[in-house]
Structure formats: structure tokens, C-alpha cells
Amino acid sequence: MQKMSDDNALPLARFTILEVNDTNVPLCLRLATSLAAKIAADLGASVLKIEPPGGDPVRRTPPFLPQGESALFQFLNTSKRSLVLDLASDAGHSALRDLLGKADAVLFEEPAASASLLRTARATPIEIAAFPVEMNAASRPVSEFAILALGGLLHMVGEPARKPLRLGGHQASYAAGLTAFTGLAAALAARDAGQTAPDVRVSLAEVMQWVNWKAVSGADASGVSPGREGGNSEFQIVPCRDGHVAVVYTVTQWPATRALIGDPRLADAKFNTRAGRRQNIAELYEIITPWFADKTRAEIQQTAQAKGVPFGPIFSPTELLQTEQYVARDFLADMAHPTQGTLRLPQLPVQWNGRSFAPRPAPELPVSELAA
Amino acid sequence: MKALADVRVLDFGLLTAGANTSAMLADLGADVIKIESGAYLDPFRVVGKPDNNDGWWNRSPQFRFTNRNKRGVALNLKAPEGQRVIRELAAHCDVVVENFRRGVLDRAGLGYKDLSAANPRLVFAAISSQGDTGPERMNVSFGSTLDATSGIASLTGYEGEEPRISGMDVNYPDQIVSLFATGIVITAVMEARRTGRGAFLDFSQREVASFTLGEEILAASADPARATGRCGNRAEGIAQQDAYRCKDGRWIAVTLDRPDDTLEAFCAGLGSTAAVTSLLARGIAAAPCNDGNDLLHNTALQGVTLVRDERGGLVKGLPYRLGGKGISIERPGPDLGQHTREVLRELLGYDDAQLKKLAEAGVTSTAPTIGEI
Known part of the structure; x- marks a missing residue:
């Protein structure tokens, strides 16, 4: 039988x-690394974030909280501890070597100067890169936006005759961060079973193409x-009294959608098939838009x-804070921060036997260790 | 040996969100048994219907892209005899993945309570639109519904114009859930190995999509008056970023650390390849705006994300590289019911007479029973 205390132990x-934040790494790679490590930290892993002197640049990246701290940093570094090391110094390098000997896995980015050390550590390497190995492009300039273009997702959003649009948020980095977390879990499972864990390499460009597989x-x-x-x-955004709604339905949901709108003109046979609706899309939307x-x-x-009928009302981040469903499920956690007051943020999007994983505040920059 | 080589998955996953989570478990070595029935096909078999000829349900590209490396079993979930066989199979499995509407498996006596009673080690991943609890738990959604309700659409669009969704050829929220859910399932499998106890994992796809806006929701909670909305391709903290049209008519994406009001004219004067090359040489992040055909032909850019099955069909590879490698496809996506006899023999010891009886009763099948589509 398990003891009671085991029931509360985090998985x-x-x-x-270890999450190694070396200097001169593109921000879009760091966001992926930090997200993967944050998920592991919220699930109870002991995550030590090695920051360069002056701290992870994400600490100085918007959006900012009213008191001045980075909301981005706070979200991406919950439940971690932090240690400042100058990896360019012998002392810093040697301290990292010691820490690597005690860790199960280490997350880092391909262009990091310390990458060659980290790839050969006893801890399983989880490497975040911008591009596939085959491109041989470790030093090519990169941004999340460039990755969306390369991976073809940019081509998918917007008007055909106008410029393509990015999706809101850090989708290229975060999709890669989720992938790196799953790779990390696979590596830990192999280690746990006494096997040799595979090293994991995640590139933002590959993840974006994988996500965009329907284009291929x-x-x-x-x-x-x-x-x-x-x-x-066939799916468009229409205005309503207090905002916008996305019109979305599957082929089999068209009769229900037609009945919902209730306009007799929709009974015309030309709207019966998906091809017919697409051929007459302007007329279709002329008929249905007034209903909203x-x-x-x-x-x-x-x-x-x-x-x-799965129409989607459009909500802003501010409105999501009040969403009945999110409140009922406690999806948004209130986290007491030592200097920023109570912060409300999304928890990990899973309930495990009904349990959520409350995040702990991101580490303050340990000023006293700057000289380490 | 692969990390999940000793794991067997009972896969009720449909379309991308469910079926791809179990596909990623298969990539790690799990034996994935996909359950469908003639009365209820994975909708990808129907969406990707290529023609009206016999066997059309086995030829959908979307289905084959997603369900490679699985075995396929067809058992009628609505028939008591089908339910009984599935319960027997679940006793031999470590993981269940499902993304039915809430209540469907419970009504069939195949929910977590029923299956874990016989197999307490079971890890049960329930992936749904809104999660298993709360007032909206029964709400239906389809792909881009969740672009809208998660907040992503509110931050997507041309400057000052209406919100935008990723649309039916992307259905973005469906694509990312498996990247997260797979890691959580693996974590729960580790716990089950260690403690002998499984878990009920309740995933809300809408929450996964909102989670990707974590810093926006956090910033909004601290400052409800914070201005957000559509700003085209610009991003907070970045000097200049947009798509620019080149002389050859193609768009390229450019991100600048310092504003440059000559960039539009510069791009308009060069072909897209020359413009990207020139910008990269100046240390500026730039890339062509690729479409599906560009991705299809750029093997270096593909990395490990695409692979061909034994029939030569193109299917999904891996989103990551494990031990320096991608995967090879050991089985193409299964025909409907292709492995029913094999699996029921191997796991449950059924003999020919039992299998014949199930087939005659319509419990097992190899063709749809849903009529014209």
C-alpha cells in the first residue's frame, strides 16, 4: 500500500x-526551452535555471506587469530555482560540470557556447534549435516570425490578395516548448526504466511544419x-452585438446550422454541399450575417x-479571466508573488485525478550571486 | 529499445487531437490498437474520401498521415457484445486515449470508472473540447471554434480589423494538444510503473490553446485595462516585423532589431530568394513564406517531419529527433478492421468460431455500415 504522503507527491x-541559459541565444529558442522546463517544474521536477550574469534576457522582455516585472518571464519560469553562473569563466564552467553530474536531463539551445559540453553530459541532453540538422544553419539569423513563414503557417492565415498573417502569441516557440517537454518525458521514462535515454533535439522549423501537416x-x-x-x-468571422463570432461547422452539422439561422433562402439546393456553399460564399454570408x-x-x-452547432464566440485574454468554464475548473491559479502581489495565470492544461498543478512564483534574480 | 516498448494503448482517438496523441505514443514504441467500427469511422476516413470506389474508407490521406504504426480493430461500441470485447481488451492495455464527446464511453460502460475497476494501472487520457467538468463540458467544437474561444483569434488579424481564425486547413488548436498530452501520458505511465496505480487525465483542448497565451492572460489579470488586439505582424518589443512582397510576387517574412523604412522598397526591387539571402547576410532574420508545395520539395527543411510508408505514401514523421534519428514506418495506417482477428486471437485467445460469430453478428466489420456519404 502507498503511504498518504505519496498521494500528494508530484509526479x-x-x-x-537543468535549464542552461547561455548568452547570445535567440529569444525564440529560449522561450521554447523555458516553457518545456516550466512544465516539468510545475509537475514537481527540481528545475535549476542557470542564468548568465545580468539574468535571462526574458526578464526584460514584454509584456510587463504594472510593477515592472516581465509577465513573460513570470509565466515561463514558475516553480524553478535559479543560479547565476558566468559560463565563460573557469569557475562557472566547473560549477556547471558538477551540476551536470547530478542531473537527469539538461535543456539548452543549439547556438550556446556550452552546447558541446552539454551534449556529452551524463544528464540526457534536450537541445532546442531553430532549424533541422539537415539545413546546417546553426548561425542563421532567426525569429519566431521567420519560423512561421518557413514552416508554412504564415501562408495559411489572412486574405489571399493581402499579406499573410501570424497567429497571436508565441505559437512557434510554444509549440516547440510543448514538444521538448514530451521529448523530456520520453527521456526520463527511458532512464527510469534503466534504459539508455535518447538525446532529444527539437527544432522550431520542424515543429511548425509538423503542426502544419495538412498543407503538405x-x-x-x-x-x-x-x-x-x-x-x-466557409468559416468566417461575423460581428455580433457585443463582439465577434467565428462561424464554424462540420459538413454533417450544416443542416443544424441552416435550421439555427432559419432563413428560407438557405433551403436553396445550391447551399446543400460544401462545394456549393463555397461557390456561393458571398451570398451565403449575406444571408446569415444579419442573424448575429x-x-x-x-x-x-x-x-x-x-x-x-460549434460557433466560436471570440474572447480576449481579459475576458477569459471571467470565463465561467475556466472559473469552474480552477484553470486560472492565483499565485502569491513576493513583490508583484497576487498574480493570476493559467495552470498546466490537465487535471490528473481531478488535481491541478499550482505554479510557484518564478525566481528573483539572485543579485548576491552575480559575481559567482 | 524504445521508451514505451512495453506499453499497449487502446486508442479511441479521432481526427488529430486524439489519434495523434496515440500516434506519438506509437512513435515511442507503444503497441497502439485503434478501435473504430463500421458504424463509426474515424471522421478523417470520411473527410479525406478520395473517390466513390469500393474501399474508399481505406484511402484517405489525412487518415493515413495520422494513423501510421497502429493496428486497426473494428468493434461496434454500441453492441453489448462489442462493449464486452473492448472491456476484455482494456484489461490488457496500459493506456486509453479518447476524444469522444463527454459521456459517450460512460454510456457504453467503457468510461474510466468501468475500465479502471478491472485494471487499476490504467492511464486514461480523456481529451475533450472543454474538459470533463464545468458548465460547458458538453459543448461541441471543431478546430477553429477554439481559436475563437481560447483568445488566440482575438490577437490575430490585420491592424485594427476583425479577429481571424487559423481555419479548416490548419485547425491550429487541434494540432498542439497532442504535443502536450503525449508528455503527460508518458509521465503518468512512469507513475503507474512505480506505484501500480494509473490516472484519469482530463485534457481541455481550449485550455491547451489558452495556455499558449499564458503571459497575455497574466498581464491582463494584473492590468485589466491593458490594450491588446490585432496588430498585423508586429509584436511587442520588436522594432519592425512584417511580410513584404518581392519582385517575383512572393512574400517574405522579416524581423528587424532597428526600424528601416526602406525595407518595403528594397524587397519590391529584388526576387524573394535574393532578398532573403541579402537580409540574412546582414544578420537580419528573414525567410520565404512557404506553401505546402515548397515544404513538399525542401527535404533539408523537412528534417524528420515527413516519411514514406511501405506503399510509398507520404505520412507524418516526428516533431523531434530522438537519438539523432527520425522514425521508420513499420505499418501504414490500418484498413478498417484490418487487425481485428489478429488482435483478438493474440490478446484474448479467440478462436475461429468465436471470431466468425462476432463477424456474423455485426460486432466486427471491415466496411462502413453508415450508408452513402
């Missing part, structure tokens, strides 16, 4: 993980690549869901 509590699958099947359809798409105008997002969602 990764027996693992020690579509091009392979028909010779024509899918692309941004804007106003030609006098209704609120809440009314639309409720009425549509009652008929099994």
Missing part, C-alpha cells in the same frame, strides 16, 4: 533538471497547396450549442 518529484498532405494529394482563403472560406447582429456572444453560443 516528477524525483527528477533533477493537401499539396501531395492534389498538387495544389492549401492557403489562406480569407473571405472565400442583434445577439450577444453568450446568446449565440447558447442557442448554437443547443442545436449542436
Whole structure:
């Protein structure tokens, strides 16, 4: 039988993980590394973040909290400890070597000067890069935006005759961060089972293509690549009384959608098939758009869901703080921060036997250790 | 030996969110048994229907892209006899992955309570639109519904214009959930190996999508008046960033540390390849705006993300490289019910007479029973 205390132990509590933040690393790689390590830390792993003198540059990256700290840094570094090491110095290098001997895994970025040491450590290396090995492009300038373009996701959003658009947020870095976490979990599972763990290499460019696989699958099947359809798409954004709603439905949900809008003109046979609706898309939206105008997002969602139609009301981050579903599930945690007051932020998006994983505040910059 | 070589997965995963989570477990060596039935196919078999000829349900590119390296079993979830067989299979499995609407498996007597009673080591990954609890738990969504409700759409769009979704050819929120859920399932498998106890893992796809806006939600909570919205391709803290059209008509993406108001004219005067090369040489992050055909032909850029199955079909590879390598495809995506007999023989010891009886009763199948599509 398990002891009571085991019931409260966090699942990764027996693992020690290093996150090495070397200097001169593109910010978009750091965000991925830090997200992966944060997930492990929230799950109970002992994560030590090695920061360069002056701290991780993400500490000085927006968005900022009103008191001046970086919200980005706070989100990405919950539940970690931090140690400042000058890896260019012999003392710093030697301290890192000692720490590596005691860790299960180490996360770092490809262009880091310490990468060659970290790749051969006893701790399993989890390496974050911008590009696939095959491109041989470790020093090529990179940004998240360039990765979205290379991976083809940029091509998918916006109007066909206008410039392509990025998705909001740090999607290129965070998709890679989630991937690195899964790679880390696989490595820890192998170590735990007494096997040799595979080293893991995650490149942002590969993750973006993998996420955007339907563009490749579509091009392979028909010779024509899918692309941004804007106003030609069957799914569009329409204004309503208090904001906007995304019109979304599957092929089988069209009859329910037609019944929901209730306009007799939609009974015309030309709207019966997906091809027909796409050919007559401007007319279709002329008919359905007025239905939304006098209704609120809440009314639309409720009425549509009652008929099994998955319309999506559009919410801003501020509005999400009040979302009934998120409040009911305690998805947003209140975290008492020593200098920034109470901060509310998303917890890990999983409940494990009904349990959430409350994050602890990100580490302060240990000024006293700057000279280490 | 692969990390999950001793793990067997009962896979009810459909489309991307569920089916890809179990595909990623297969990539790590798990034996993944995909359960469908003639009465309820993975919708990817239908969405990707290539023609009306016999066997169309086995030829969907989207299905084959996602379900490689799995075995396929067709058992009718609605028939009591099908439910009984699935319960027997679950006793031989370590993990269940499902993304049905909430309540579907419970009603069939195949929910976590039922299956874990017989197999307490079971890790049960329930992936749903809104999660297993809360007032919206029964809400339906499809791909881009969650671009809207997660907050991503509110931050996507041309400057000052209406919000945008990723759309049906991307369905972005569906794509990222497996990248996270797989790691959590592996973590729970480790715990089950150590403690002998499994877990019920409740994933909300909407929460996964909102989680990717963590710093935005945090900043909004500290300052509800914080201005957010659509700003095209600009990003906070970056001097200049946008897509620019080149002389050959192609768009390129450029990110600058210092503003440069000559960039638009510079790009318009050069072909896209020359413009990217020149910008990179100046230390500026730049890239061509690739489409699906560009990705299909650029093998260096593909890395390990694409691979061909034994029939020569292009399928999903890995999002990461493990031990320096990608994967090889040991099995193409299964035909409907292709491995029903093999799996029921191997795991449950069924004989020909039992298998024949199940087939005659319509419990097992190899063709859809849903009529015209």
C-alpha cells in the first residue's frame, strides 16, 4: 500500500533538471526551452535555471506587469530555482560540470557556447534549435516570425490578395516548448526504466511544419497547396452585438446550422454541399450575417450549442479571466508573488485525478550571486 | 529499445487531437490498437474520401498521415457484445486515449470508472473540447471554434480589423494538444510503473490553446485595462516585423532589431530568394513564406517531419529527433478492421468460431455500415 504522503507527491518529484541559459541565444529558442522546463517544474521536477550574469534576457522582455516585472518571464519560469553562473569563466564552467553530474536531463539551445559540453553530459541532453540538422544553419539569423513563414503557417492565415498573417502569441516557440517537454518525458521514462535515454533535439522549423501537416498532405494529394482563403472560406468571422463570432461547422452539422439561422433562402439546393456553399460564399454570408447582429456572444453560443452547432464566440485574454468554464475548473491559479502581489495565470492544461498543478512564483534574480 | 516498448494503448482517438496523441505514443514504441467500427469511422476516413470506389474508407490521406504504426480493430461500441470485447481488451492495455464527446464511453460502460475497476494501472487520457467538468463540458467544437474561444483569434488579424481564425486547413488548436498530452501520458505511465496505480487525465483542448497565451492572460489579470488586439505582424518589443512582397510576387517574412523604412522598397526591387539571402547576410532574420508545395520539395527543411510508408505514401514523421534519428514506418495506417482477428486471437485467445460469430453478428466489420456519404 502507498503511504498518504505519496498521494500528494508530484509526479516528477524525483527528477533533477537543468535549464542552461547561455548568452547570445535567440529569444525564440529560449522561450521554447523555458516553457518545456516550466512544465516539468510545475509537475514537481527540481528545475535549476542557470542564468548568465545580468539574468535571462526574458526578464526584460514584454509584456510587463504594472510593477515592472516581465509577465513573460513570470509565466515561463514558475516553480524553478535559479543560479547565476558566468559560463565563460573557469569557475562557472566547473560549477556547471558538477551540476551536470547530478542531473537527469539538461535543456539548452543549439547556438550556446556550452552546447558541446552539454551534449556529452551524463544528464540526457534536450537541445532546442531553430532549424533541422539537415539545413546546417546553426548561425542563421532567426525569429519566431521567420519560423512561421518557413514552416508554412504564415501562408495559411489572412486574405489571399493581402499579406499573410501570424497567429497571436508565441505559437512557434510554444509549440516547440510543448514538444521538448514530451521529448523530456520520453527521456526520463527511458532512464527510469534503466534504459539508455535518447538525446532529444527539437527544432522550431520542424515543429511548425509538423503542426502544419495538412498543407503538405493537401499539396501531395492534389498538387495544389492549401492557403489562406480569407473571405472565400466557409468559416468566417461575423460581428455580433457585443463582439465577434467565428462561424464554424462540420459538413454533417450544416443542416443544424441552416435550421439555427432559419432563413428560407438557405433551403436553396445550391447551399446543400460544401462545394456549393463555397461557390456561393458571398451570398451565403449575406444571408446569415444579419442573424448575429442583434445577439450577444453568450446568446449565440447558447442557442448554437443547443442545436449542436460549434460557433466560436471570440474572447480576449481579459475576458477569459471571467470565463465561467475556466472559473469552474480552477484553470486560472492565483499565485502569491513576493513583490508583484497576487498574480493570476493559467495552470498546466490537465487535471490528473481531478488535481491541478499550482505554479510557484518564478525566481528573483539572485543579485548576491552575480559575481559567482 | 524504445521508451514505451512495453506499453499497449487502446486508442479511441479521432481526427488529430486524439489519434495523434496515440500516434506519438506509437512513435515511442507503444503497441497502439485503434478501435473504430463500421458504424463509426474515424471522421478523417470520411473527410479525406478520395473517390466513390469500393474501399474508399481505406484511402484517405489525412487518415493515413495520422494513423501510421497502429493496428486497426473494428468493434461496434454500441453492441453489448462489442462493449464486452473492448472491456476484455482494456484489461490488457496500459493506456486509453479518447476524444469522444463527454459521456459517450460512460454510456457504453467503457468510461474510466468501468475500465479502471478491472485494471487499476490504467492511464486514461480523456481529451475533450472543454474538459470533463464545468458548465460547458458538453459543448461541441471543431478546430477553429477554439481559436475563437481560447483568445488566440482575438490577437490575430490585420491592424485594427476583425479577429481571424487559423481555419479548416490548419485547425491550429487541434494540432498542439497532442504535443502536450503525449508528455503527460508518458509521465503518468512512469507513475503507474512505480506505484501500480494509473490516472484519469482530463485534457481541455481550449485550455491547451489558452495556455499558449499564458503571459497575455497574466498581464491582463494584473492590468485589466491593458490594450491588446490585432496588430498585423508586429509584436511587442520588436522594432519592425512584417511580410513584404518581392519582385517575383512572393512574400517574405522579416524581423528587424532597428526600424528601416526602406525595407518595403528594397524587397519590391529584388526576387524573394535574393532578398532573403541579402537580409540574412546582414544578420537580419528573414525567410520565404512557404506553401505546402515548397515544404513538399525542401527535404533539408523537412528534417524528420515527413516519411514514406511501405506503399510509398507520404505520412507524418516526428516533431523531434530522438537519438539523432527520425522514425521508420513499420505499418501504414490500418484498413478498417484490418487487425481485428489478429488482435483478438493474440490478446484474448479467440478462436475461429468465436471470431466468425462476432463477424456474423455485426460486432466486427471491415466496411462502413453508415450508408452513402
